[in-house]
Amino acid sequence: NVAFLKLYDIIKISLCIKTTKEGVLMKCFDFSHWNLLPSMQGLLFFAQAMEEMLFHYGHDSLKVPALNFRFLCIEIQNTIKKIEGEIVDKGNMRPLIEELRNSFNDDCIAQQIFGNDFDSLFYMKSAEGEVNKNCFDLYKDPCSEKSVQRIKHVIDYLRAEMRINDRYYTTLIDSITETINSSSFEIHQQERLYKLTKIFLTDLINCSYSQEYIFWAVNDVFYNKNRKVDDINKTLEQFWTYFDFKVKNFTVVLPLKLSNLRKHFEYLKGVTVRDNDKKLFGNSCKWLVEIPIDAMDQYTAQFRAVALLNVFVSLLQYNNHQSQSYNADHAIIELKNKDGVIEAKYELKTPITPIKRGYALSDEKCNEKIANMVNNFRFFQDKLINAIELHSSALDSNEIGNQLLNLWTVIEVLIPTERKNSFSKIVQFCNVITTVLNAQYISSLITQLLLDLRHCIKETIESQLLIVEKGTNDIEKMAAILVLTEYQTEKSNIISALSCYPLLRYRIESYSFVLSDRSQIKRLLTAHRKRLSWHIMRIYRNRNMIVHDGSHFPYIDIIVQNLHHYVDTLIDTINLYADRGYFTLNTIFMTLQQKEYHYSILLEERGSDKKPKVINDDFAKVVLGYLD
Numbered sequence: 001n002v003a004f005l006k007l008y009d010i011i012k013i014s015l016c017i018k019t020t021k022e023g024v025l026m027k028c029f030d031f032s033h034w035n036l037l038p039s040m041q042g043l044l045f046f047a048q049a050m051e052e053m054l055f056h057y058g059h060d061s062l063k064v065p066a067l068n069f070r071f072l073c074i075e076i077q078n079t080i081k082k083i084e085g086e087i088v089d090k091g092n093m094r095p096l097i098e099e100l101r102n103s104f105n106d107d108c109i110a111q112q113i114f115g116n117d118f119d120s121l122f123y124m125k126s127a128e129g130e131v132n133k134n135c136f137d138l139y140k141d142p143c144s145e146k147s148v149q150r151i152k153h154v155i156d157y158l159r160a161e162m163r164i165n166d167r168y169y170t171t172l173i174d175s176i177t178e179t180i181n182s183s184s185f186e187i188h189q190q191e192r193l194y195k196l197t198k199i200f201l202t203d204l205i206n207c208s209y210s211q212e213y214i215f216w217a218v219n220d221v222f223y224n225k226n227r228k229v230d231d232i233n234k235t236l237e238q239f240w241t242y243f244d245f246k247v248k249n250f251t252v253v254l255p256l257k258l259s260n261l262r263k264h265f266e267y268l269k270g271v272t273v274r275d276n277d278k279k280l281f282g283n284s285c286k287w288l289v290e291i292p293i294d295a296m297d298q299y300t301a302q303f304r305a306v307a308l309l310n311v312f313v314s315l316l317q318y319n320n321h322q323s324q325s326y327n328a329d330h331a332i333i334e335l336k337n338k339d340g341v342i343e344a345k346y347e348l349k350t351p352i353t354p355i356k357r358g359y360a361l362s363d364e365k366c367n368e369k370i371a372n373m374v375n376n377f378r379f380f381q382d383k384l385i386n387a388i389e390l391h392s393s394a395l396d397s398n399e400i401g402n403q404l405l406n407l408w409t410v411i412e413v414l415i416p417t418e419r420k421n422s423f424s425k426i427v428q429f430c431n432v433i434t435t436v437l438n439a440q441y442i443s444s445l446i447t448q449l450l451l452d453l454r455h456c457i458k459e460t461i462e463s464q465l466l467i468v469e470k471g472t473n474d475i476e477k478m479a480a481i482l483v484l485t486e487y488q489t490e491k492s493n494i495i496s497a498l499s500c501y502p503l504l505r506y507r508i509e510s511y512s513f514v515l516s517d518r519s520q521i522k523r524l525l526t527a528h529r530k531r532l533s534w535h536i537m538r539i540y541r542n543r544n545m546i547v548h549d550g551s552h553f554p555y556i557d558i559i560v561q562n563l564h565h566y567v568d569t570l571i572d573t574i575n576l577y578a579d580r581g582y583f584t585l586n587t588i589f590m591t592l593q594q595k596e597y598h599y600s601i602l603l604e605e606r607g608s609d610k611k612p613k614v615i616n617d618d619f620a621k622v623v624l625g626y627l628d
Contacts, residue, residue: 029223031500035230041502042180043232045190047222048503049197054215056357059448060565061441061528064211066538066555068202069107070159070168072100075553077155079541080148087548090143091424092541097142097151099534108192109172109199113161121154172200177236190506204243206555212351213297217242247294252305253332254289255281261326262287264316265309281330298333298346305331306350310398354557355394355403355564369575376578380585387413387571394564400556401546407563408543414570416586426540430533433566435592436573437532438525439627442515443475446624449507450478453494456504460497464490476620482508483516483619515623518612522603539563573627592626599626 053064076096082088104110104118119135126132138147162168179193204214221239229235256262266273272290295301306328313324335344377384387410394406417428453461467490471477481487498505514520539559542552577588605613615622
């Protein structure tokens, strides 16, 4: 302890620790106001899927995706503009066209509108007037001037088709309603509804609805005890009304306690500063700031009002070179009609910023980890210290662009790259990050599943785990239940106890199907690696835009959450291997790449019948990854 404190004092490092509860759980609601007939399972699945995807502290892979097919088209269109303005490189078109093809093939709404042949969207007529069905040149070199123009024309067409009569969104709503009303809500309908839910939420967020508002709407419609949920179509119609895509007039009322800011805020046009006569926000608040804001929802209005004041405070800091800050824990938001009459009033806490949405360790484990990390600092000279400081700067910053830049710089600090005789820098980053994240991907999913089961059906899951003899810990025992036929009864008992949790039933059945076959596991990890690579390149693209012209795409909140997870996992992995005696970053990443290779060989093993070798006593090694 003395050595730890002494080293800590020497390096004078500021460690930022997240303060949320340890463990991330699916919420467990009261369903007394639900009519839980079998026919209502689809609606309940939809509600639980949305709640999980929007939950701030959820598993990173189970959260709302940044883009669906429609908004990926918009990103490609905007990226082409950035390429033409020499803001980003033409090389961005290769991962984007690959991702667009993948997104199309996984998007039933896009296929309903355009058919199921992606390549046909790019067919062109030859000089003879015949349709040329050859897309070889496009895929071989999507970065060429000819290919970029070809992609640009197709994207313009796709966007126009989806935009006319709001075709994409209306088709999406109809498909969700139809799937929820399916007479037999089996695994394939569940999988379809899960994908549709992701598409729906991504659409809302990219249309400027805040995650907080959507989460509030989900809770108000589906988990409000004062609302009886007994009619699928009536409940869905009510839910859709929360999203009319109309900009509304809000007045945001914020607390102001500092007199030095008051005299400056009074000069802001459209901003009103007045005495707090009614003692709103407590006795310590002397003044109120009122700001008219146009927004889609009250949470977005609150965010924009606070952001506006923070921009002004930044201008003050620039001009007087003195530290200034404005913080507001609460706000009152008034919704007004065209005549200025207040129609609704909301008292809101300040939402948790995207970068702080994650779980934290208990105090005891946190202190152990800090001591461990400080002990390992000496092996990496200044790199880990710089990485932690950059991480802290990201957490301290109120500006999301700066958060992204700081977190991305952590990656540049920690991942060694070769300037010559190697891939581009971004490809080298992708190779390392995907290896690190894939190492514990499946293990983390099973860990999350077990946490959720313990939260929702604690007695049942504990009793079934006690029966399992294979596995050295509960995570391995849970894996055994999922993949070994000898524990089919235990798996069935768990599923039977989940009558109120169709999402968890679906997860158990889908995990069991995929993880029981080596080749399926390999396909799962390959697909995950590709998605990660595309997403890392998306983050890098936004980083370059921020640096070169100060812009970024509208989904930046989501990618900052993802990047934060990637950075934390990278630092934790380095710390883990330093404990084991690996004292250079190159050695750690080479070790992981070797483990990844040998794990892929394990997944390719076949039996005497040439089929994938049956998973048996080696289930823990096969299923849980290669981190250890």
